[in-house]
Every structure is written in C-alpha cells, then in structure tokens.
Amino acid sequence: MTKDELESKKFASLFQSVKKIKLIPWKGQASIGVSIFKNYPTKGSYIPVKNRQGKNDSVICINIFFPQSETKNKTMKVILKISAFKSSHYLWKYHWYDFNNKNCPSELAVNKSQQSKQPINIEENFRYEYNLKTHKIFDLETNKFVTANEIVNSIYKIHIKTITNKIFKLKINAIGRLVEFIDPINNLLKNINHYCFGKSFKKTNNLDDYFLGIYETYKKEDLIDLSVTSEKPTILGSDFPITYQSATTFFVLTLVIFSINYWYKYDLMGFVGLANEASKNSLFLASLVTVSLIITDRVIPHFLVSIMNILIRLRIYLTFRHKIKIK
Structure with a gap:
C-alpha cells in the first residue's frame, strides 16, 4: 500500500461513525477524500425524487477532501475542501433520466420534485484544518478541535437551511449572482x-x-x-x-x-x-x-x-x- 493510499484509508476511517446512507472513499484521484450520502428530511419544502420502490433517489452528497500534493506539506497540515449538493442514486450511474428504465424514477416523481423548493449547493473551503500527523481536525472559525461527525452535520444543516429559510436563500442567490459578475x-x-x-x-x-x-x-x-x-x-x-x-x-x-x-x-x-x-x-x-x-x-x-x-x-x-x- 502506497503512502497516499494509506493516508486515504486513515482519512476515510474518520467518517465511519457518521450517520449516512453510504460512504465512498476516493481512489486513484488527484485528491484524498470521501463522498458521504445522506437523506433529505422526509418532511419539508423540498420533495426528494423517489424511485419506483418508494425509496429516496435524491440524496445529499457531501464531499470532503484535500489535494494529494499537499501531503508533502512540511507543516503536516492541510485545509479541507467541503461541498454539499443535491445528488441522485440513479444519475450517479447514468447520464440522465431514462423513464423506460425500470431502475429510473418515474417521470411524475421527477416532475413533482422539480416543482418543489430546491436546495442550493454549498461550499466550505477555508474553515477546517486537517493534521496529517495526528489525524485531527481543527475548526479555524471557532478555534477548537472538531469531529468528522460535527463537520458533516454542520454542512448538512446549512444545505438544508437553503431550502427552508427564504431570506437566507435569497441572500445566497444574490451573492452568487454578484460573484458571477466579477x-x-x-x-x-x-x-x-x-x-x-x-x-x-x-x-x-x-x-x-x-x-x-x-x-x-x-x-x-x-x-x-x-x-x-x-x-x-x-x-x-x-x-x-x-x-x-x-x-x-x-x-x-x-x-x-x-x-x-x-x-x-x-x-x-x-x-x-x-x-x-x-x-x-x-x-x-x-x-x-x-x-x-x-x-x-x-x-x-x-x-x-x-x-x-x-x-x-x-x-x-x-x-x-x-x-x-x-x-
């Protein structure tokens, strides 16, 4: 096992206890990280797409990673890149919806979801510092060590907040449009x-x-x-x-x-x-x-x-x- 593979395994192990649907460690990529899938709340303004078996197809994908090149950092500390966005079990495997495919959610389920209030993609790029030696994560905003579970819960709540909080959503949308003009x-x-x-x-x-x-x-x-x-x-x-x-x-x-x-x-x-x-x-x-x-x-x-x-x-x-x- 190479040094990067070992580091990837250790990093992924931090998230094993996180409440989730699925955890996918990244392999053979330029970055070391994990993808964590969590369900949307069953009750709320956003209606997740359900498959034909009645299970959620729409899920939240939370990516937490850092570039492999930073493992050579002499300080042994790297900044974690975190993102949360709406994903789909079906679209994870296929390019787009094929309603003739029995594994694909129904067109009605997709349309119903699209007509509901939608969440906004979220990123957190400079808040958490990961120590490659101690395998601990430090929150630069609160100046204290945090667990992997706390990080996932924090970004999860912010992502959900973009659905329910109209003012917050309008603010994020307005800021996003402003940044796009830069x-x-x-x-x-x-x-x-x-x-x-x-x-x-x-x-x-x-x-x-x-x-x-x-x-x-x-x-x-x-x-x-x-x-x-x-x-x-x-x-x-x-x-x-x-x-x-x-x-x-x-x-x-x-x-x-x-x-x-x-x-x-x-x-x-x-x-x-x-x-x-x-x-x-x-x-x-x-x-x-x-x-x-x-x-x-x-x-x-x-x-x-x-x-x-x-x-x-x-x-x-x-x-x-x-x-x-x-x-």
Whole structure:
C-alpha cells in the first residue's frame, strides 16, 4: 500500500461513525477524500425524487477532501475542501433520466420534485484544518478541535437551511449572482489594459500561482509592458517613453477633450485651460505633457489593477464567508 493510499484509508476511517446512507472513499484521484450520502428530511419544502420502490433517489452528497500534493506539506497540515449538493442514486450511474428504465424514477416523481423548493449547493473551503500527523481536525472559525461527525452535520444543516429559510436563500442567490459578475468585469479591465495601454500580466507556469487573479490578488510587478523600453515611442518632445497603445489612447483622449470643449463649451477637468496656459510657457508645457503621459501609461493601468484586486478580495469574502458555490 502506497503512502497516499494509506493516508486515504486513515482519512476515510474518520467518517465511519457518521450517520449516512453510504460512504465512498476516493481512489486513484488527484485528491484524498470521501463522498458521504445522506437523506433529505422526509418532511419539508423540498420533495426528494423517489424511485419506483418508494425509496429516496435524491440524496445529499457531501464531499470532503484535500489535494494529494499537499501531503508533502512540511507543516503536516492541510485545509479541507467541503461541498454539499443535491445528488441522485440513479444519475450517479447514468447520464440522465431514462423513464423506460425500470431502475429510473418515474417521470411524475421527477416532475413533482422539480416543482418543489430546491436546495442550493454549498461550499466550505477555508474553515477546517486537517493534521496529517495526528489525524485531527481543527475548526479555524471557532478555534477548537472538531469531529468528522460535527463537520458533516454542520454542512448538512446549512444545505438544508437553503431550502427552508427564504431570506437566507435569497441572500445566497444574490451573492452568487454578484460573484458571477466579477470575472467578466475583471476580463474587461484586462482587455482595457491590454488594448488601450499595452499592459499585460506576466505568464507563469508556477503551480503556486494557479489561483492568481482568482483568489489571489495581483502584485505591482505582475503588470508588464507588451513592448520593451527601446521600442517605446516618445511623443510631444517628452523623454518619457510609453507604449504605442498608451500613445494612441493619449491622443484619442486629448482629441475627445478638445472636441467636447469646442462643440459643447465644456472644459473637462480644466484640461483645455491648462493646455492654453501651458502654451505660454515651455517648461509648464513640458511638465504638463510628461505628467499626462505618466498618468496615461502608468497611473491608469495600475488603477485598473487596483479595481481588479478589490473585486478579487470581494470574491474571496463572499465565496468563503457566505459559503456559496460558484457554478
């Protein structure tokens, strides 16, 4: 028996006493964990699908695991990843319902269940710490050791709560929708930096950076120019080189500001007035141009990264504090 197989066996043994329908230890996967199946309450707003023998086909599947790679952790401590979601005995074996199959629940039972209030998938990713040496689990939220049974019961109750508590369910749904908007917004900001300012994030094959931009914020040095300094143009007599994309953006913005002033007599941020004053003094003009270029090529791109980091932190807070699962 390999070290990972032995670790998997020890981990699964922690959950043997948990009240359940079935426990499946994970084998031959990149993670060490277990899948625990429990019944939904017989009375409640959610109606589980029943098979043709009258037994529950719909069950709660609770996955508790950690990556195998973390067994090499020198601290001998890993964070458990936990999820609870609606599952099905039949769909565990088959791709979808085949009502002609005698093992399949009836169409009436499936429709009846789908018309009832539905539970929400739940995740708990940063609360429990598992000690590989002592095989004990520590609750980082309450600062005390807990049993496997307590963990399963806790996530089970939260999952059930999403059915019965309307306010809680609405809150989780709203937060989930909000989190789903974060990636499109961050991708838009990335594209703005790329196409308007010639900036991109440096690529890395380091596995430690896998969650960079997802659950880890960017650092200042992660943002790089698409062109080397020697290829950057200098414009309007300034010695400050900028990317071609930033130069284009600078000219377009300048044109827009002067056009607005010409057509609508509105001086956006007083830029036209400053330009008129600067035209009377060469030193003032050079300073104004240089500062404008720095803002365009340096300040704005890093400001966009700051917004992205705020959204990443918001995702971390909403995802892990409120235990939602992102689809």
